[in-house]
Amino acid sequence: MCIRKECSQPPSTKSETCRFPDRGICSGLATDLLERLNAIVRRRIVPADQYIFKHGEEVNSFATLASGVVKLTKTTAAGERQVIALMYSQEFLGYTFGDHHHFSAVAATTAELRSYPCQPFRRLQAQFPQLERRILELSLRDLDICREWTLMLGRKSSHERVAGLFSIMARRARESGSMPSGHNEVQFRLPLARAELADCLGLTLETVSRNITRLKREGMIELRTSREIIVPSIALLGAAAKMDS
Amino acid sequence: MCIRKECSQPPSTKSETCRFPDRGICSGLATDLLERLNAIVRRRIVPADQYIFKHGEEVNSFATLASGVVKLTKTTAAGERQVIALMYSQEFLGYTFGDHHHFSAVAATTAELRSYPCQPFRRLQAQFPQLERRILELSLRDLDICREWTLMLGRKSSHERVAGLFSIMARRARESGSMPSGHNEVQFRLPLARAELADCLGLTLETVSRNITRLKREGMIELRTSREIIVPSIALLGAAAKMDS
DNA sequence: CGAGTTCTTGACTCGCCTCAATTTGAGTGG
């Protein structure tokens, strides 16, 4: 019962800014609101490994990630880094009610942003309930993902973690990329170096590397180069990670 | 800049259901909306260690926790349990757009719920933008907490984790309980057994126990019984956990 | 092609887990 998540709506409002309706902020919005959003949007290119915003900085814009991959990171008082989320193309970045960011955002690859200045965006949000609702939907989705991640970090072995992350990445690559969806094999380029993978998984770079070789040995993955990965079967990889979703 | 989180609003709309304005769903809502909510609310008492809802079950209500403590849990395919969040008095529980729960909720102590049936609640939500906004605020808060937890599980030692959890619990106890706020020392009753603490922290019960004795030895805490904890200084305990917030 | 970075691999250490034995504490009935 209850309102059902609308997954398969007709791609009617497919504008330039919204190519993947179920991920982006703009999906399903009325055309007049889309126009208002387009009126305030600004483009911004952030090269790989540069900050988009830093922990503690004042919030002055939100953004849709038009292309690229972005890491959200936090740091222990002891200085250890932890990636708390990976944001992929079309996802909405940095929304908060607070006036200061509680984490940092770093471009993992070159990131192309559609940036909405905070104040006019909030005015639109107050004016259009459908925008507020969309933000809520996306936030709840982020919350779900974060809790899944929590389970991973709390209870899984290093081998399961690496398999799990690769399985997630493979699925994203299959969705976003124009892959023949009938085919089972997925090939993609890792957006992260070994040390960054380690920061995602709460491991060290060496442990990540060892588990990559182990997955290779077990036939779960193949490496073209150290960044180019071939996954023969996502289902098999997901099983190795002991995932359910 | 941007809209500031309203923390110190006058406690004007203090109804029976809303004693802690900044945590609950009802805080700051107009009186007509509060009346509509009160019209659909139902009470429910759940004894300790019983499920409030289970992972995979259909969503049929949301609830404010009127008193008690609730664990939100997930389980690995391998069967290991992980607590992904602790909900305290006045917090809002189980909201989602989906029609099935993605995790379980278990009463840690006897839990008194104010339960809102899903369908009428969603109608009110569609009708009153302020309710939707409030849900968004709370969801973003949950997201922040979850990401802090992620950092803890990914990067902290067992000792830091136990200290961190106790420091969080002590702060909650000080807020909720009628403690002399001038006084530094906090005393509270643990809502969780050792095994449950372990499920929160991604550790084993033995490791939790060892670290409790260590904290005791270091003078960071005192135990009256195994469930009654005295924290001489939350600040010191927080420092041991290497927390920043 | 060469220089610097990134990745892999090895040897060793340490922290947390596992298994097991007490100890403590709460509840019950004599």
Added chain:
DNA sequence: CCACTCAAATTGAGGCGAGTCAAGAACTCG
């Protein structure tokens, strides 16, 4: 009120998985 019982917590001994330190191989880019 005090033994008895059972569950929960503590403590110990030993093993294993992930971290640390270090060397060498493989990429990347000028």
